[in-house]
Amino acid sequence: MDAFNNFLTGTVTLFSDPVGVLIFFGGVVGGMLFGAIPGVSMLTLAAILLPFTAHLSPEHGIMLFSVIYCTGVYGGAITAILFNIPGAPENAPTAFDGYPMTQNGEAGKAVGAAVMCSAIGGVASCIVMMAATAAIADWAISAFGPPEIFALVFFGLAVAASVGAKSFWKGWLSIMAGLMIAVVGLDPVGGLERYNFDMPYLAAGIHFIPTILGFFAVSEIFVQAEKKATGSYNAPKLSVAFPTFKELWQHKIAVVRSAIIGFFCGVLPGIGATLAAFMGYNEAVRWSKDKEGFGKGKMEGVISSETANNAATGAAMIPLLALGLPGGALTAMMVGVFQMHDMEPGPLVFLNSPDLVWVVFAAMFFANLSILLVGFLEAKTIVNLLRIPFQYLAPLILLLATVGAYAVRGLTIDVVVMFVAGVAGFFLRRSGYSVAGIVLGLILGKIGEQTFAQAMQMLHFEFSGFLNRPIALGLLIAGFITILASVYGAFFKKQPASTGTA
Amino acid sequence: MGKLTKGQIVEGAFWLILAAFFFAYSFEFNNNIEIYKYGATLWPRVILLLIALAAIGQLLDQRKNGDASSTSKIAAIHEDSAQDTQYNSLGWYINTFILLCLPFAYMIVPDIIIEKTGTPEEGAAKVNIICGAVLFLAYIVISWRNHVGAILTLPLFFAAMMQDMGFYALAPVFIIGVMILMGERRPTRMAMVMPLIYGILIAFFVSLLYVGLPTGYISPFYDFGTWMVNTFQ
Structure with a gap:
């Protein structure tokens, strides 16, 4: 009841302040817009705004970032669905089925499902966040150390190997390729340079934003260009027909499952919405009776991914506000906002600034609700981008991606890396590899290696130490079973008689 | 078996x-x-x-x-798998590989020439421009019958030359190049769409967001890039 009263107080405080209301709606629209523009993301907006938050009150600054976080995660789904360009890594699984839906003339349904499920996932996550922040933070932080996070990464990668590629082997090779890209640069323990080939640029590692833009946006342009050259190009069919309530109700279990997965992934520092989206999608595939339908335009794929990644946003605030641990890039920027106001996020914030905490909670709740309204209006207009002929859209997307890649560090070599990744992605996709697998390997590779090193140091370099940690052990066993089952399926399952040898 | x-x-x-x-x-x-x-x-x-x-x-x-x-249980990208087209033969792969090497040649060759010939700093820009022109001509000749190879290589050329010639000067040429490779043949349409795309990018990123895009360092590209920044930022 205390939580409910605090929430009401936070809501009144938020909406009784005209400046607060203005900042709230600015964050809602800005997050959605930047999330939806190919080549930029909510992180671009947050980075631009960060210095200006010094002129705002701490409540307004943190609230603005939390609102951008909620709506930006949803906004990235729009480009993932319409152009196969995920606005952020957490929207990558949305593209698996969202983009085929667009090609099938169901763009409106895919966007509608994303709007609904992002709002549901986000609101559910906010409610749990408000009700159980303290208890969940205590449990997660005490139960999830480096061994558990490493085991979770391993399990996530093992499951992801079966998604997106033409075969288990190609899926596994895709993930391994991503992990190898992540190895380039400094090793996370000793700071030794690895695979830099005496090039100063490689010493700092390959940045994931140009790589993601290359593998998704650029390779997609190349694939479509090849289709145009071979005469097999079909323009995406325009549709603004949103899904019916009945259609969404059929996926209620997927929504609940993904919300739970998203919440638990989000609460873990460093894991966040990306793994949540992949896990939500993978579990949807695993539990579905129609596994073959995934990747070809199945609404459940969009629903699972979008519910999970928005469910992670509320959860990501728990370690940030309760313990001062940021879960990702945007929450790390929020730490910067706190510091600019001479504050430190952590347990003391709840004691010293309860108003701030509950204004932020209320703002996140209403930001997720506003996805429903503003999201539908935005979707109705943005779907019309599909009317633009591809020969005009292609240079625009390539140049947006160029600006996005360059703006990260101001290096033209990042643009070269992006286009090299685009060419590589084009050839890998032709051969049946999964660019999403590569990107997942790239993002989780660094977390995986770092947590593995921390885990081994913690366990005194004894692998048997994992036996004493039931959560880590369970996740590792589940990961190994997933891999073994896939290997067994590849070698020993009977193949259809009609498929001959090459 | x-x-x-x-x-x-x-x-x-x-x-x-x-x-x-x-x-x-x-x-x-x-x-x-x-x-x-x-x-x-x-x-x-x-x-x-x-x-x-x-x-x-x-x-x-x-x-x-x-x-x-x-054939996996979950094959999401089947439509992208290798197709039986003219763009899948050994000859095509070799031709495309040569094409893809050209932008990287631009990143390496001018420096080698400048170093070997001891070209002074003021002459280095000319070496870059001549090398760029020769390699781009080679790109047009080699890619004449390789449409897909041309599409794959053009953005790499754009990226490789951006350091020297800047975003502002190269972007209009790049927009027209991509439109032609994507099948647009109507000059009036290209003349209308190119300034529109260029204008949107400059208005949004340069004027609104103050994103500092590369101006290059070779004259007259640098002069044009600086003028654009001074005018629109």
């Missing part, structure tokens, strides 16, 4: 050679880390071992099941 195709053998060999090369290179940073007995090499070497195992597993699977081995 099937027989492996040439493509499958090449694919398997690619991964195995890649793994072997990176394994051999890992000795370059095989130093001790005091607080971490596995050093900086354990993680990449385990990944390389898994790459080798997966490549061998794929070859065995393909040998056993032929093309059927490619």
Whole structure:
């Protein structure tokens, strides 16, 4: 009841302040817009705004970032669905089925499902966040150390190997390729340079934003260009027909499952919405009776991914506000906002600034609700981008991606890396590899290696130490079973008689 | 029991050679880390071992099941798999490989020429422009009958030249180039769409967001880029 009263107080405080209301709606629209523009993301907006938050009150600054976080995660789904360009890594699984839906003339349904499920996932996550922040933070932080996070990464990668590629082997090779890209640069323990080939640029590692833009946006342009050259190009069919309530109700279990997965992934520092989206999608595939339908335009794929990644946003605030641990890039920027106001996020914030905490909670709740309204209006207009002929859209997307890649560090070599990744992605996709697998390997590779090193140091370099940690052990066993089952399926399952040898 | 195709053998060999090369290179940073007995090499070497195992597993699977081995439960990107087109022959791959080397030649060759000939700083820009023109001409000639290769290479050329010639001067040419390669042939449409795309980008990123895009350093490209920044930012 205390939580409910605090929430009401936070809501009144938020909406009784005209400046607060203005900042709230600015964050809602800005997050959605930047999330939806190919080549930029909510992180671009947050980075631009960060210095200006010094002129705002701490409540307004943190609230603005939390609102951008909620709506930006949803906004990235729009480009993932319409152009196969995920606005952020957490929207990558949305593209698996969202983009085929667009090609099938169901763009409106895919966007509608994303709007609904992002709002549901986000609101559910906010409610749990408000009700159980303290208890969940205590449990997660005490139960999830480096061994558990490493085991979770391993399990996530093992499951992801079966998604997106033409075969288990190609899926596994895709993930391994991503992990190898992540190895380039400094090793996370000793700071030794690895695979830099005496090039100063490689010493700092390959940045994931140009790589993601290359593998998704650029390779997609190349694939479509090849289709145009071979005469097999079909323009995406325009549709603004949103899904019916009945259609969404059929996926209620997927929504609940993904919300739970998203919440638990989000609460873990460093894991966040990306793994949540992949896990939500993978579990949807695993539990579905129609596994073959995934990747070809199945609404459940969009629903699972979008519910999970928005469910992670509320959860990501728990370690940030309760313990001062940021879960990702945007929450790390929020730490910067706190510091600019001479504050430190952590347990003391709840004691010293309860108003701030509950204004932020209320703002996140209403930001997720506003996805429903503003999201539908935005979707109705943005779907019309599909009317633009591809020969005009292609240079625009390539140049947006160029600006996005360059703006990260101001290096033209990042643009070269992006286009090299685009060419590589084009050839890998032709051969049946999964660019999403590569990107997942790239993002989780660094977390995986770092947590593995921390885990081994913690366990005194004894692998048997994992036996004493039931959560880590369970996740590792589940990961190994997933891999073994896939290997067994590849070698020993009977193949259809009609498929001959090459 | 099937027989492996040439493509499958090449694919398997690619991964195995890649793994072997990176394994051999890992000795370059095989130093001790005091607080971490596995050093900086354990993680990449385990990944390389898994790459080798997966490549061998794929070859065995393909040998056993032929093309059927490619059919997974969840194949999301089937439509992108290699197609039986003119863009899938050995000749096409060789032609495309040569094309893809051209932008990288631009990044290397002018520096070599400048170094070997001892060209003074004021003459270096001319070397860059001449090299760029020659290589771009070679690109047009080699890609004449290789449409897909041309599309893959053009953005790399754009990126490679951006450091010297800047975003502002190259972007209009790039927009028109991509439109032509995507099948647009109407000059009036191109004349209308190019300024529109260019204008949107400049208005949004330069005027609104103050994003500092590369101006290049070779005159007159640099002068144009600086003028654009001064006018619109």
